[in-house]
Amino acid sequence: MNDAAPRDFAEVLRDEWIMKDRIAAALIDGPKTIPEIAEALGAPSREVTQWVMAMRRFGKLEEMPKPKADDYFQYKLTEGQKDGVAR
Numbered sequence: 001m002n003d004a005a006p007r008d009f010a011e012v013l014r015d016e017w018i019m020k021d022r023i024a025a026a027l028i029d030g031p032k033t034i035p036e037i038a039e040a041l042g043a044p045s046r047e048v049t050q051w052v053m054a055m056r057r058f059g060k061l062e063e064m065p066k067p068k069a070d071d072y073f074q075y076k077l078t079e080g081q082k083d084g085v086a087r
Contacts, residue, residue, distance in 0.1 A: 006046065019043070019051045020060065024077060031064050033072035 019041070026032060026040040038048040052075055055061045064074040 006044075015047070016051050016054055019048075020055055023048070023051060023055060024060070027061070027075065027077050031074035031076040033074050035072065037075070 022041055023037055026037050032040070034045055034048050034052055037052065038045040041048065052061060056063065056075065059078055061075045062078050064076060066073055
């Protein structure tokens, strides 16, 4: 996706507060995989993975069951998280 050198972990964490709203907006229309979210945001998948896992840990997102073992997980907003998300 993005061929730039990996950013410092502290920089990625600092951006979490900004990116969580953008991720929520990307998911408002339905579940997406991490590569799909990364493409929608124009951000590297490795960074999106960190942000998505943090949102999942704090109950903002949930993982959808995978139809096949080799598919990517899809993530969706938890109930109540869609309220107030800017489109």
